[in-house]
Amino acid sequence: MAASAAPLVLSILAEGDSYGYAIIKRVGELSGGELEWTDGLLYPLLHRLERQGLVDSRWGASETGRRRKYYALTDPGRGAIAQHRAQWSTVAAALEAAWDKARVELRSAGPAGARA
Amino acid sequence: MSAPELSSLDDQVALWRGHMERRGAVDGRDVDELEDHLRGHIEALTAAGLSEEEAFLVAVKRLGSQDAIAHEFAQENSRRLWKQLVLGGAPSRPADARAGGLAAVAFAVAGGLLARLTVAVDASEEFWLRNVSLIGFAALIAYLLWRRPPSRGVLAATLVCFAVVAAAANAIPLTTGSDALVVTALHVPILTWLVVLLAYTGDRWRTVDGRMDAVRFTGEWVIYMALLAIGGGVLTAVTLGVSSAAGVDAAHVVESWILPIAAAGAVVIAAWLVESKQSVIENMAPVLARVFTPLFALTFAALVVVVLVGGSPGALDRDTLLICDGVLIIAVGLILYSLTARPDGARAG
Numbered sequence: 001m002a003a004s005a006a007p008l009v010l011s012i013l014a015e016g017d018s019y020g021y022a023i024i025k026r027v028g029e030l031s032g033g034e035l036e037w038t039d040g041l042l043y044p045l046l047h048r049l050e051r052q053g054l055v056d057s058r059w060g061a062s063e064t065g066r067r068r069k070y071y072a073l074t075d076p077g078r079g080a081i082a083q084h085r086a087q088w089s090t091v092a093a094a095l096e097a098a099w100d101k102a103r104v105e106l107r108s109a110g111p112a113g114a115r116a
Numbered sequence: 117m118s119a120p121e122l123s124s125l126d127d128q129v130a131l132w133r134g135h136m137e138r139r140g141a142v143d144g145r146d147v148d149e150l151e152d153h154l155r156g157h158i159e160a161l162t163a164a165g166l167s168e169e170e171a172f173l174v175a176v177k178r179l180g181s182q183d184a185i186a187h188e189f190a191q192e193n194s195r196r197l198w199k200q201l202v203l204g205g206a207p208s209r210p211a212d213a214r215a216g217g218l219a220a221v222a223f224a225v226a227g228g229l230l231a232r233l234t235v236a237v238d239a240s241e242e243f244w245l246r247n248v249s250l251i252g253f254a255a256l257i258a259y260l261l262w263r264r265p266p267s268r269g270v271l272a273a274t275l276v277c278f279a280v281v282a283a284a285a286n287a288i289p290l291t292t293g294s295d296a297l298v299v300t301a302l303h304v305p306i307l308t309w310l311v312v313l314l315a316y317t318g319d320r321w322r323t324v325d326g327r328m329d330a331v332r333f334t335g336e337w338v339i340y341m342a343l344l345a346i347g348g349g350v351l352t353a354v355t356l357g358v359s360s361a362a363g364v365d366a367a368h369v370v371e372s373w374i375l376p377i378a379a380a381g382a383v384v385i386a387a388w389l390v391e392s393k394q395s396v397i398e399n400m401a402p403v404l405a406r407v408f409t410p411l412f413a414l415t416f417a418a419l420v421v422v423v424l425v426g427g428s429p430g431a432l433d434r435d436t437l438l439i440c441d442g443v444l445i446i447a448v449g450l451i452l453y454s455l456t457a458r459p460d461g462a463r464a465g
Binding site: 019020021024038039040041043044045047048051062064066067068069 | 145146148149150152153155156157159178179180184185188189191192193
């Protein structure tokens with residue numbers, strides 16, 4: 001699972017309690033279908049988040065009466081989202097800066113390379 | 117949506133579930149959760165117009181390979197394998213009195229008492245060489261027959277076979293200390309074990325799956341027996357040490373009470389462990405078989421060299437032949453067992 005998976009799952013749970021299949025669907029909606037996970041790997045991730053105390057789980061029932069496990073964000077989970085946000089902003093800003101520089105260099109190096 | 121289709125979907129999901137549950141790292145509740153996901157996805161896909169079969173295939177594919185899922189779960193639950201071994205439970209099935217440990221303990225105690233009574237009646241070496249397996253496996257056969265009652269025919273066949281083996285073991289006149297007696301002692305257990313396997317497979321004795329299961333059962337049972345024997349050996353040594361420190365000679369008590377009862381009891385307990393902790397040992401047994409097969413091949417090669425160097429095969433002494441016999445029995449067991457070991461991920465997903 002990508003590094004973005006944990007913050008994404010936590011953020012989806014910040015919208016309200018949810019369960020595995022709905023979380024996967026929400027990831028698809030949020031990313032416009034661009035992010036496609038191997039569905040089954042979400043569950044080990046959810047269990048890890050639970051062990052870390054970032055989410056809580058309880059067994060309930062689906063609309064059709066099937067046993068279903070629901071997850072809810074905890075207060076430490078909310079804190080973790082704030083941390084993730086700060087980290088991802090930093091990463092995004094750093095990447096943007098790097099790409100800006102690369103674009104400048106590409107602009108100057110590209111045509112020169114073509115002429116040679 | 118017609119009824120047969122529905123049941124075939126349930127069958128497919130159940131099959132998928134069975135494969136998933138056999139993975140050591142994924143316990144029953146994890147599989148419940150995955151099944152809810154699978155069924156939720158199937159419902160969404162069928163609502164979008166797919167047939168149930170297509171929906172099942174797509175949903176399983178999207179869920180990912182069972183290997184990958186089990187691997188992730190294993191990393192998350194690295195301690196769970198040990199928990200299973202110690203506390204049991206997984207794969208958790210609905211409570212079944214006949215699968216419970218209590219019943220196994222009852223049969224084990226019965227087996228132990230039978231062994232103890234027999235020791236009290238006749239403790240001569242000759243009698244034990246002829247009958248040790250019959251007495252040791254009697255409770256196991258009873259337990260297996262009770263655990264999964266077979267049809268009357270198979271039940272009768274099992275009992276008749278047991279009686280035949282018992283008669284054969286005791287009918288041949290043999291002198292104490294003769295090699296023939298040793299050969300008998302070596303082979304009666306094999307015949308008795310075949311009866312045990314008949315009791316184990318029950319009505320499935322004619323199917324390939326049933327026979328494969330029986331061979332697997334044999335290998336796993338041997339491993340559990342060895343583990344129990346190691347534990348029992350340590351316990352006995354400690355007991356002897358403590359009692360000799362206290363100035364009591366416990367050797368007689370150990371020999372005539374503890375050993376027969378514990379050994380006969382362990383026979384049943386090992387069988388119960390094979391059944392209830394299958395997912396744990398299944399990862400271990402093929403590995404052990406693979407480790408020991410080349411080692412036994414080497415031993416056997418060495419034996420052949422000894423035979424060749426020793427001169428004409430006709431002049432071989434009986435002891436060497438008996439050892440060859442024993443090694444061959446082990447070799448057959450190892451080969452059979454390696455063959456039946458389920459290849460990883462076979463028919464999974």
